[in-house]
Amino acid sequence: MCVALLTYADLSTRLDISREAARSLARRRGWPRSRSDDGKALVSVDLSELRYTPRPRRRRQAGQVDAPIARIEPVEIDASMAEIEAIKIEAFKAEIARLEAVAAGYRAVFEREHERADRLAAELLQAAAETKAANAWAARLEDEVAALRTGRQAGGSIAGQAAHRLGRLAASIVQADRAASR
Incomplete structure (x- = not known):
């Protein structure tokens, strides 16, 4: 080593x-x-572990924009500059049409993802509202349990009040369970 x-x-x-x-x-x-x-x-x-074989270098390929120009057939030397320019213009028009098709595809993906984001935002708002309602319900139940534990209420016996509170608590739990199972 x-x-x-x-x-x-x-x-x-x-x-x-x-x-x-x-x-x-x-x-x-x-x-x-x-x-x-x-x-x-x-x-x-x-140095005993140093075994490294570099990846072969990739050749630089012609870019997508240069591709239609590279496919043009060689023109005879006696061809006029106007003919050469016309061929280049046609190649550029073809490239523009191809790029417009690619852009339309990206636009469709954008629209689909935008709609998906809107749906997710609506679901998030709904979940937040449900969470808020559940928290309010839990606070109410905690208040009732606290009231049962203290047994303080104006009028009536403590045992009768506790039984009445316990019945209301049981009804609240059943109602919360039914609401949660919907």
Whole structure:
């Protein structure tokens, strides 16, 4: 197990990758990092574990906008500039039509998501109202339980008041249960 302290530049030359790729690799693998005296970042790398094969670089492909122009057949040299310009104009018109179709597709997705967001907002408002009503109901039940525990009410015996309160509490619980099951 041979551990070496390498800068990102040293690591990139050893692996034949860019400095940014070396930095990213060090982060992904979780290699310990520190600072040198001159302020450069040092990475502790176990050289026995250092097996890295960089991905092959992708060739830059022609962009989508350039694609119709690339498909134009070669024009004879004696063709006039007007013909060449007409061909380019037709290619641009075709590209504009394609982009308009793509934009229409994105617009349809936008409209669908907008409607979905509106439905979710309405459901959220309904849930908030139901939560508020349930909290009010729970507070009322807590008040009744507290009143039963204290047994203080003007007039009547404490036992009779407790029985009356207990009956009302049971009726409230049944009513809340029925409302919740709907």
